[in-house]
Amino acid sequence: MNNFDPIVTGSIELAQTEAIKRKHNELTEYHLLWGLIKNPNTIASKQLKSEKKILIGLLDQLPTVGKISLSEIKPSPNLSEWFTLASSEAIQAGRDTINEADLLRNFTKYFPQLKVEIPEDQETEQPDFLINLNELAEKGKLDPVIGRATEIRRVQEILCRRTKNNPVLVGAPGVGKTAIIEGLAGLIQNNQVPDIILGKQIYTLNMGMLMAGTKYRGEFEEKMNALIRFIKGKGREAIIFIDEIHLIIGAGKTDGAMDAANLLKPALARGELNCIGATTLEEYKKYIETDSALERRFHQVLVSEPTKEDTIQILVGLKEKLEIHHGIEITEEAIVSAVYLSDQYISDRYLPDKAIDIIDEAAAGLKLSADSMPPDLAVLDSLIRSKKILINANPQNKVLKTEISELENQFNHDKKEWEGKVLELKKVAQIKQQLDKANFLLQKAETEGDFETASRLKYGDIPKMVETLETFDISWKLVRKNIGEVIARATGVPVERVLRTQQQNLLELEAYLNRHVLGQTEAIAEISDTLIAAHAGLTDQSRPLGSFLIMGPSGVGKTETAKVLSRFLFGDEKHLFRIDLSEYSERHAVAKLIGAPPGYVGYEKGGILTEAIRRNPYSIILFDEIEKAHPDFSDILLQIIDDGRLTDAQGRVVNFKNCVIMATSNLKDHEIFFKNEMIGRLDAVLYFNHLNNEIIHQLIERELELLNEKLQDRELQIQLNKQFYERILQSGFDLKYGARPLKNAFNRMLIKPLSKLILKEPDLKGALMLNLNQDNLLDVKRIDS
Incomplete structure (x- = not known):
């Protein structure tokens, strides 16, 4: 590794310049020391300035050649060795670049007659794989944390303990575990924490950078030791935050080597390392709980998914930063829609993460539309081009010339108006950015007691910016329709269906079904009433929207009902998932629905049914000819219709609460074949009549x-x-x-x-x-x- 930091790079350039000046074809350790002394930003320039005469004498003894260029200068064996030793020092310190301190640690080997001392702050330099969250908070680069006061207080309580003061945040992906620690860093920076935590620095550990460049045995251990040395050098001031802490289990483990977890255990046990972890409940059980020696050193903090109301408050807090980034205005209806629609339509992710992603994507799409030429202008431009082609073929056509002139005037007018709006949008974004910076400086000034600056900002600069913003009328506003379009793309549900109220939608269901499925009025009324009750929230919301057994002779509309229902609810039949149960008459075939057991072929592929619903949670599931299925299938169906969920072979829970379950049978009497426990859990057993x-x-x-x-x-x-x-x-x-x-x-x-x-x-x-x-x-x- 010969990657040098800017100070060493500058010193090497000075050394090369001196070598060319003296007509030396070899760059030696003497040239490098000359460069270090000549560079005013180095330790050597401050401590060895008086030793210049000795160094000049050493340089004068080197052999000279004729005129020489930079490309002809080669490093001497001693200099190459010095760089190799410095590289090892950098790796041990967990850095990818060689700094001056790395060179000076082996200084006496080449200059025994000289002495240099490395300052203490250079000895404990921060490794590249650590990021200081306090510094980011001080610069205002962290998002505000809202609605997590209880969890932050719980983390503070654990950090204040005498023993086992290492909290681990456990919760579903996307609920805000990392944000809690960022919020804590902000509180520490603003002196809003207990005295025992005051002044501490939170460093987040980048596992990717920690693992990078450690392919040979011993390199990973060197980086881990550098981490522990850095923490020791900071005394009790440093707290290490390890996101996805389960990754330390097995990290860096090669033949005969220890993984990161075992390297950290002694430091944790002695109290030399104060650590905060974050992981999901499944990974905590799988990796941390199985290692009791590691688990007992941490104290668990459960982080639950915030409520919809709390998520709205979180988005309101992030609104300003999102508006600054995208340069648009985000309305309150867009925020509320993002929370409620994402909660309704995206069931495999968690709030607030999924709502933030929806807002972010919708805002990015709107910004792209604002920066791109509007469709009506593009059509007008295309029309002008086509008419100009016609005029070239017939230059004497005065009517066509007049048309082109009028169209060009209209195009130029509309384009100027659009460009003016874009320019206005950029000005608003610029002012909002300045306002955000001013608010941050105001908070900092109030914390530090700089009342003069705080007064100027609070009563002068900030009100002026707010007043200026009120003079603009922003054309591009993020509204409910934009949110609906993003949800529709993510789920495949038509945007019209997403944006219409469920009451308006479902009240038309019975009439729609009767128009397309003829002669089954009573059965259709039962289906409609059940789905209306489910969407009104008057039934068990954890169960499927509806579960029906439809019985009757062939060709009377049982399968057609499922198709028509899919078209009504989702706009097409792509959301109808049909399983012909005549193919599942054997026990091993039924297992394919939830996936092959561990160790069997196809285990990694997942189940036919569970994978389909994971990818498309809004579906009509049609189990055709249920009487032909193996008896084991009834156990799977019971779990779906009773609990609204199913666990696949890989342990993942698949939610069926947004599905409609329809099973068909050609039998005349359900009591002949079906168990009473299943019939009792269905919403309805429907009989389709013969057609006349x-x-x-x-x-x-x-x-x-x-x-x-x-x-x-x-x-x-x-x-x-x-x-x-x-x-x-x-x-x-x-x-x-x-x-x-x-x-x-x-x-x-x-x-x-x-x-x-x-x-x-x-x-x-x-x-x-x-x-x-x-x-x-x-x-x-x-x-x-």
């Missing part, structure tokens, strides 16, 4: 209506005479198979012959009456309009 002639007539009418919609582009409209209608009815209806054969009959008797007719007579237009003659050929008659 009237329903089949309606189905034919609907198919005909769909066909006429497709023929609109050809300016065609068709009708069927009574005989043709009856023939389709007779061929398409079977009491045993319901309406299933109707589609085939419609395709065979109408669609295929009509396709041939259209290709044969491409100019065929108007209203037509169709009949099928005895030879199964279409007989076409025009209907007089």
